[in-house]
Amino acid sequence: MNAHRHAAEGTESAPRLLGPAEIRDLAGLLDVTPTKKLGQNFVHDGNTVRRIVQVAGVQRGETVLEIGPGLGSLTLGLLEAGASVIAVEIDRRLAEQLPHTVRLMQPGTSLTVVADDALRVTELPGEPVRLVANLPYNVSVPVLLHLLEHFPSLTSGIVMVQAEVGHRLAAEPGSKVYGGPSVKAAWYGTWRTAGQVSRMVFWPVPNVDSVLVGFERGDEPGTEEERRATFALVDAAFQQRRKMLRQALSGVLGGSAASAAQALERAGIDPQARGEQLRVEDFLAIARASQPSLA
Structure with a gap:
């Protein structure tokens, strides 16, 4: 198989991970040109792959969810560590090829491929406990x-994202990069940055820096109904982040700054504060104060 010629030449058995030559061969075989629309940047450095798997704390025998496996670089690293992998891939050419790549390079390992859009998937063939992905x-x-x-079932994970996004996810209230994603992520648990990733380990080389972001799931502070109400407030607050909350939230808290101020005071929040100063629990308190049915 031409796509894996480099994988087998000069060795008694194929290497367990993809390098630059295998990435190029696979892309050529599949006629894949990475697209910005799908956010495709393929990792071709085995050391980086193994580092991500190590930082994620992947344990032998556990089920890991991977989003956007692409040509399989990280997938092979997770399988090498002894995990069972459920991989969700939107590009059907890549989804169909991945099992063949795994059988050649790491036979006997456990891979399930779901050919679908990760934003639409609500059921999986298993219960993954960890998310590890180059998103x-x-x-x-x-x-x-x-x-x-x-x-x-996802209790922890490591994801590779654009540096700007990663710092925002892990930001604390009061930070310049604290925003809607920071608050919403905090609903589900605690977040941290876990190291930078060089642009040069990707093909094609992206024009942005990347970071690893880790999370540990915690107890959600409220019900699903409360989450929806809280996230609506978060969206409103950060759409006009320069405005005081009594103004930014007026559209969703009674239609006027005065009614918004009253709801904020009932929640124990200063009406002159701004969204970037509030924790997720503060936004939840506002939701409960503004909707008696939630309290």
Whole structure:
């Protein structure tokens, strides 16, 4: 098989991970040109792959969810560590090829491929406990929030995202980069940055820096109804982040700054504060104060 010629030449058995030559061969075989629309940047450095798997704390025998496996670089690293992998891939050419690549390079390992859009998946053939993924940069935050909402079995993870997005996810209140994604992510648990990733380990080389972001799931502070109400407030607050909350939230808290101020005071929040100063628990308190049915 021409796509894997480099994998087998000069060795008694094929290497367990993909290098630059294998990546180029596979892309050529499949006539794949990485697209910005799908946020495709393929990792071709085995050391980086193994580092991600190590930082993620992957344990032998556990089930790991991977989003956007692409040509299989990270997939092979997860399988090498002894994990069972459920991989969700939107590009059907890549989804169909991945099992063949795994059988050649790491036979006997456990891979399940779901050919679908990660933003639409609400059921999986198993209960993954860990998320490890090089997320498509253009939809990384929506994908993360969707997965955390629909798959409570996910208790921890490491994702590679655009540096700007990663720092925002892990930001604390008061930070210049603290925003809507920071608050929404905090609903599900604690977040941290876990190291930078060089642009040069990707093909094609992206024009942005990347970071690893880790999370540990915690107890959600409220019900699903409360989450929806809280996230609506978060969206309103950060759409006009320069405005005081009594103004930014007036559209969703009674239609006027005066009614918004009253709801904020009932929640124990200063009406002159701004969204970037509030924790997720503060937004939840506002939701409960403004909707008696939630309290």
